[in-house]
Amino acid sequence: MKKIVIAICAVALAAVSLVSCSKKNGAAKASSGKEPAMKIAMVTDYGDITDQSFNQTTYQACKEYAEAAKLDFKYYKPSGDSTEARVSSINAAIQDGYNVVVLPGYAFAEAIVKTVDDNDDVYFVGLDVSEFDLVSSAEAMGKANWKLPANAFCAVYAEEIPGFFAGYAAVKEGFTHLGFLGGMAVPAVIRYGYGFVQGCNKAAEEMGIADKVTVEYVYGGQFFGDQAITAAMDGWYQQRKVEVVFACGGGIWTSACEAAAKTGGKVIGVDVDQAALINNYGAGMCVTSAMKGLSATVKASLKAIQDKTFASVYAGKISNLGLVSDSDLDANFVALPTATWSMKNFTVDQYKQLVKDIYGGKIKISNDTGDMPAHKVNVNVYPNIK
Numbered sequence: 576m577k578k579i580v581i582a583i584c585a586v587a588l589a590a591v592s593l594v595s596c597s598k599k600n601g602a603a604k605a606s607s608g609k610e611p612a613m614k615i616a617m618v619t620d621y622g623d624i625t626d627q628s629f630n631q632t633t634y635q636a637c638k639e640y641a642e643a644a645k646l647d648f649k650y651y652k653p654s655g656d657s658t659e660a661r662v663s664s665i666n667a668a669i670q671d672g673y674n675v676v677v678l679p680g681y682a683f684a685e686a687i688v689k690t691v692d693d694n695d696d697v698y699f700v701g702l703d704v705s706e707f708d709l710v711s712s713a714e715a716m717g718k719a720n721w722k723l724p725a726n727a728f729c730a731v732y733a734e735e736i737p738g739f740f741a742g743y744a745a746v747k748e749g750f751t752h753l754g755f756l757g758g759m760a761v762p763a764v765i766r767y768g769y770g771f772v773q774g775c776n777k778a779a780e781e782m783g784i785a786d787k788v789t790v791e792y793v794y795g796g797q798f799f800g801d802q803a804i805t806a807a808m809d810g811w812y813q814q815r816k817v818e819v820v821f822a823c824g825g826g827i828w829t830s831a832c833e834a835a836a837k838t839g840g841k842v843i844g845v846d847v848d849q850a851a852l853i854n855n856y857g858a859g860m861c862v863t864s865a866m867k868g869l870s871a872t873v874k875a876s877l878k879a880i881q882d883k884t885f886a887s888v889y890a891g892k893i894s895n896l897g898l899v900s901d902s903d904l905d906a907n908f909v910a911l912p913t914a915t916w917s918m919k920n921f922t923v924d925q926y927k928q929l930v931k932d933i934y935g936g937k938i939k940i941s942n943d944t945g946d947m948p949a950h951k952v953n954v955n956v957y958p959n960i961k
Contacts (some may be wrong), residue, residue: 586954613881614647615640616673618664620680621656622872629869631846633679633702636873644881649673663688669697675880676700677873684708688716691727698885700731702869706893713833713919728889730872730908733897735942736933737779737865738770738911741843743823743929744911746778746788747921750841754817756792756808756831758798758824760959765944767823767845767865768792773940776950785951791817792947792954795899796961798825800833807960808834819862820841832856863916868908872896901934902927 605749617637634650641648651668653660661678665686668676678687679702688709691775693701709729713721723729745753755771756763772790779788791811795804811817812834819841822828829850831842833863836856844853844864853861879885896908904910904927913923941948947956 585801586623593620605763611645611672611674612647613675614673614930615675615677615822615877616648616668617650617677617679618661618668618683620678620682621653621660623652624650627849627852628847629679629702632869633677633873636870637877640874640877644877647673656682658682658685658689658943662689665690667692674698675877678702678704678876679869681705681708684882685712685715687723687727688712688718688721691724694930695724695726696843697726698880699727701727701874702823703731703763703867704729704893705731705763705876708772709893712929716906718942721939723891723893725886725890727891728876728885729893730876731763731893731895732867733895733909734766734865734867735770735773735940735943736897737867738767738821738823739774739940740909740911740929741863741865742771742774742776743778744774744916744918744926745819745843746775746782746784747822747925748862748918749920750818750862751784751788752816752818753789753792754808754811754820755793756804756822756824756827757794758827759796764794764824766942767821769944769948770940770942771821771823772866772950772952772954773948776948776952777879777938779952782927786953788952790952791815791957794945794959795824795827795830796959798827800827800830804830804960805833809837812840821865823865828853832860835860848912848915850917859917861915862918863911866910866912868910871906871908898930898934901931904930938960 602904615637617634619630622630624630637648651664653664674696677700681704683701684704687699687701715923749896755768757768775790779785808831821843822831823845832853835842841862842853842860846867848866849864850861876889879888898907900906
């Protein structure tokens with residue numbers, strides 16, 4: 576009887592050993608074999624892919640890349656405007672087999688910190704997510720000295736450059752009374768605003784009209800428009816006779832547009848090409864938009880993942896993107912939309928020369944967010960509206 580029991584135990588142990596070896600060999604085969612096919616997911620910040628802003632631009636870029644490369648692509652919309660909902664959508668995408676997740680906007684900082692470390696076989700691409708956003712989120716979770724891991728890349732943008740483009744172009748177009756309406760005085764918005772002032776100043780100096788150009792400058796104190804901000808813009812357009820306002824900061828542009836519509840005033844958009852949105856308030860209202868190259872960022876990072884160069888170019892980095900070419904406008908990560916601007920006096924050739932001068936260092940733009948940059952144009956700075 577003892578011999579039978581021992582024999583049974585020996586068989587059982589052999590079976591367990593066989594299963595264990597089989598699992599190990601299977602894992603070894605998986606790790607040494609071909610990598611899983613690249614599958615791209617994009618999660619919206621909660622808004623729709625038709626928002627004509629970050630979500631739509633990111634969605635279109637992902638879709639275009641996936642279709643051209645014949646890769647699977649799907650987008651996910653969180654159930655609510657919260658980190659928990661965004662984390663849930665990220666996890667759903669990963670569970671569905673998507674191994675590249677593209678996340679547009681600083682609202683994803685906390686969600687990235689919560690999910691990226693536990694999914695080291697998934698690539699994370701964060702757009703407009705800064706080191707400050709990530710580190711402050713990590714510290715709030717008790718993760719001291721946290722760093723972005725090698726399976727992730729986040730991009731921020733040199734906002735002072737497109738801000739400069741917008742101010743320079745507007746003055747060259749013929750506007751002499753301009754306004755800057757920022758959302759909240761956070762670094763990105765300040766860089767846009769200070770870049771705008773520098774651009775206005777440079778163009779005015781070149782034209783010999785610095786003493787005749789005025790820039791009104793204010794922060795709304797929030798990232799959305801409302802009656803109080805619209806009233807302040809009414810004052811600019813109606814009483815002060817401001818001709819064009821650079822509205823910079825989330826949805827605060829709606830207040831500038833509502834006020835501009837009453838006087839035939841003009842508005843400059845921000846982050847993406849907002850011509851279609853702004854022109855809904857009045858034909859030709861949008862002069863141009865100071866854009867971040869979300870599409871270029873998406874396609875460049877996805878190409879690096881597909882080409883297996885991500886590790887050497889993007890892994891674990893938070894890059895500040897700006898100009899990378901003096902001739903290929905589409906390659907740059909900051910720009911004005913030449914196809915949709917309504918300007919007649921400032922030409923595409925002038926814009927191309929401006930890009931060359933900045934890229935080549937002939938024109939210097941400060942990215943300091945401390946004191947207002949030196950200027951000869953008239954700048955009136957107001958207390959925050961709210």
